[in-house]
Amino acid sequence: MAYRETPAVRMRLDAARERLVTEATAVVAEVGWAGASVGAVAAAAGMSAGSVYQHFASKTALAVEVFRRAAGREVEVLGAVLRDGAGDAVARLACGVEVFARRAFERRGLAYALLAAPADEAVCAERLEFRRRYRALFAEVVREGTAAGLLPPQDPEVTAAALTGAVGEVLVDPLAVPSGDAAAEALLAELTAMALRCAGAGTVKGTARPGGNDDR
Amino acid sequence: MAYRETPAVRMRLDAARERLVTEATAVVAEVGWAGASVGAVAAAAGMSAGSVYQHFASKTALAVEVFRRAAGREVEVLGAVLRDGAGDAVARLACGVEVFARRAFERRGLAYALLAAPADEAVCAERLEFRRRYRALFAEVVREGTAAGLLPPQDPEVTAAALTGAVGEVLVDPLAVPSGDAAAEALLAELTAMALRCAGAGTVKGTARPGGNDDR
DNA sequence: ACAAGAAGTGAACCACGGTTCAGACCTTGC
DNA sequence: GCAAGGTCTGAACCGTGGTTCACTTCTTGT
Known part of the structure; x- marks a missing residue:
């Protein structure tokens, strides 16, 4: 040779x-x-x-690789915040949602492609798989929150799925039509507030401070 | 002639x-x-x-018609419950979510097709449009709830989008894999509870009954 | 019964885009 | 320099499935 x-x-x-x-x-x-x-x-x-x-080997294989790379980065970032971030479970949940949304706004086109754009079978399957990973991350932090008495009793898997779907759906429209920075910031605030409500943060009877409420 | x-x-x-x-x-x-x-x-x-x-005129036109018919029925049913149902805004919201999910379970295949199945451009566009309608219905009831002091201050559009996404995401997996009736009922209970939390039902300070909580 | 014209058929047509492949061009060890 | 074996090209190939159309079958008014 x-x-x-x-x-x-x-x-x-x-x-x-x-x-x-x-x-x-x-x-x-x-x-x-x-x-x-x-x-x-x-x-x-x-x-x-x-x-x-x-x-x-095929266009599909390339598409899957593209999806995995991009979505994998997001899973990693979200995991870093939710799992290894600072603060209690509730604080990390809020931070995770905000970081996720902020990153989506920074790369609108890509975020839209990952979250909602029409795609073929294989990419849709990949999407499902990654949503499952988002869910697992959210479920873990919710489970920790309930164990710590910060969140009321609930099925963490349901709440995690709800958070995943809610964040995605809230972002889809704003990602599609460009909007100002101020509007985006307002949306972020509303989104994180919603996520906390969704998990029941601030509703546990024993721990709730009498006069305190979560609106600023 | x-x-x-x-x-x-x-x-x-x-x-x-x-x-x-x-x-x-x-x-x-x-x-x-x-x-x-x-x-x-x-x-x-x-x-x-x-x-x-x-x-x-085309396969696409037929697909769009199929989607509109089926999705239109759901919008109508949801509207009937949320808008013209009995009880206050919170009660109607809970009822609406439950009815929506229950109907989805009764026609899993169709529900999956409407909510999540891979589809071509035109059907995806239709999906977006109908999600907008779901959102509008939810937003209305949330707006009413905040006005009545049953729900805390919030952006009704964000909460409505979140509810739409959350309900959809929670249902996708259970719709794909068949499960028992008992599991489905448990899921319904968790789903409605999550929806109420998401809108902030039971967190308003003045109105909240001292000992009452929403877990059963 | 018959002509006019619509509804219905299904095999042929065609556009599209992923995939292949014969040949051109490079890189390596001797 | 040369043979061996790789990389790279892009035009041709091909499978798929929506769409068309010449033709058959029905329906209607006279």
């Missing part, structure tokens, strides 16, 4: 694959899953349509 | 169109939007693929 893969080649290959995923993510954020054809994505990454298949 | 549309013909035509919509709905409930090809739907309605185009 007279040819063997050299580190330099491996690196070029990996870089190309990386660029493909990155550019595909950008295209999806821009035009949605439906508009992200193999040709368009390849062009964005500066390669031919055929070369895409050097890195991924 | 020697042929003119007679009432009998009109009636047959209308009946055929009706049967088409009905059967298409059944097919969609069974196999989802993706599996509901023109051929399959036509066969279910006892007509040829070509005849579908006698009644609808």
